[in-house]
Amino acid sequence: MADTNAAPLSIHPFIFTGRTADYFRIWAVSLCLSLLTLGVYSAWGKVRKRRYLYAHTRLDGSGFDYRASPVAILKGRIIALLLFGGIALSGHFLWFAQVAFILLLLLLAPWIVVASSRFNARNSAWRNVVFAFDGTIREAAKVLLGFGAIVIVSLGLGYPWFRMRRARFIVERHRFGATPFTADMETGGFIVAYLLAFLMMIGAGVLMSAGIGIGAVVTSGAGSSKPSPVFFFLPIAALYAAYLVVFAYLQARIGNLTMNGAIVGPLRCRSTLRARDLAWLYLSNIVAVIATAGLAVPWVTVRMARYRARKLCVVGTAPLTSFAAATGAAATATGSEVGDLFNVDVSL
């Protein structure tokens, strides 16, 4: 007999209501003004594009709100440009300077992850309740550098576990208003996902070598001394196709495992991304972007947002209106304590 005391389980789907025609205009103006202002406007453009995409990502009738200040994004862009410019320029002549830059980047990784998570969280809101990220650099260093080192020592075998710990760290340290997220994730699902991806790559490699072998036999049998360029380009195309499929599979699997493990208060996320959908989307996106010399980029952005929203919902017993905003210490901690160093959007 059913437990009659349990509150009814309600499902709240995400809906994306954005239109390509609207987003295209914001995107095109952003591109043009960025060029005319030597890149300075790109920060303003990013905020406008994000605000459009957030506002049209709707849950229970209300859109999300992106509140970042363009100036903070501009600062982050300048930092990223200096870092990557340093790596790119030094790479041409001074290998040791490049090694030094990459080491610096590695050491900075915990700061970058914490700073960008914090920036994105506290500039994202739903119904005027702001998200937050409470993770510290020390925690990020433990997960990224400490656990990352274990991956290297274990010759990569520990990678699925590392990915699970990283996802758990990111999910667990987020808050929606006063309600912290909790993570319900097991390493098992991650191991299965990466193992299958690995086997798919091996399978593709074997099939391709067989294909090249057969191709070589066929052409030499035909008495031609020079292999047809088809047999040169075909394996490359096949390799990219295989890579795309495996990439789509991992995006879907790891995305689902992470989102399905995210719990906030009485609600749980449910993500049902499918590898074959993503593979088709990625492939058609690539074709569209190349065929239109980039003009299809806003269409790609909108259709991806629409698909991701359609495959995501929150399930729970409590009404969505029950979430409270952070008050007192929790509300100010993110603002003042860490200072200006964190008020940049270093998204890499």
Next chain:
Amino acid sequence: MIAFDGILHDGRTATAVPVRVEERGDDIAVCDGTVTARLPRAAIVADAPIPGVPRILRLPDGGRIESTEHAAIAALWPEHGVVARAAYAVETRWWAVFAGIAITAAGIWLVVAVALPLAADPVARSISPEVELYLGKQALKSLDATVMKPSQLSAEEQEEWEGKFDAFVEGEKGEENFVIAFRHAGRPNAFALPGGTIVVTDEMVDAVDNDDELLAVLAHEIGHVRGRHAMRLVLQNSGIAVLMTALAGDAVGVTFLAVALPSMLVQSGYSRQFEAEADDYAFAHLKRHGVSPQAFANVMRRLEKETGDAKDDGPVMRYLGTHPSSAERIRRAEEAR
């Protein structure tokens, strides 16, 4: 009197309360059906308008009212920053959007084809010879540590070629910086480093049929040094990277492809341009030293046979290759005779 509907999010819990907003002189009345709050209009901040995005009014107590009544809000809170006003004005007019795309396309072409090459030349020239020499030495050091082995040519042969090389560069601007260096690398190759060092592999010396052919190869590399192509290529390629970052700094996933692919095409285009420039320099330099550019055509043919390069690279390689096709280079050398 202006009045419109909106949704109030009070900022304490995730609630959504429908409200009626009314203009009352200098004040604004917000009514949720039971209680009416009265606020000075100037205390409420309206966000920057974006087409297709609901407007948000920030109330002094932290609450926010969301509304799609764009006209009413624009009438009550008309003031915005210049950036927001300009962007909104363009975004809401289709003809302006398409003009923007045309300007973007023209701008990118201008930067890529004219501005960057024009700017890179004087910048490359302003780099002091000491810096260039240092960079060249570093590059050679890292090559020696990785792919290059010491030359197996006899000391006499090396000295003989050094003598011929010195005579070949006599009278060139910066002649004292030109140095020839021999290395063993497994395949015929010659390249110029910043500062003036020209590296020739043993296999290249073996591959040529006569002195004129090696001189033709050296003349091409001298052209690279004289044109400071190594520095200019680095500068121009970095310029492309900066341009693409400025335009699409938040590019991820497939969008990244829309940035990476054209960058690659443009950068290999720059490289082909410098190769053609070095070829032209080589033909003139050879003629000045009484050598026919036919030697250049001959050595290209020989290398083509040696390395088994495809005769006609086809349309794909014409845009992806860092060098013009061999057939094209041979044709130009024979025309320059």
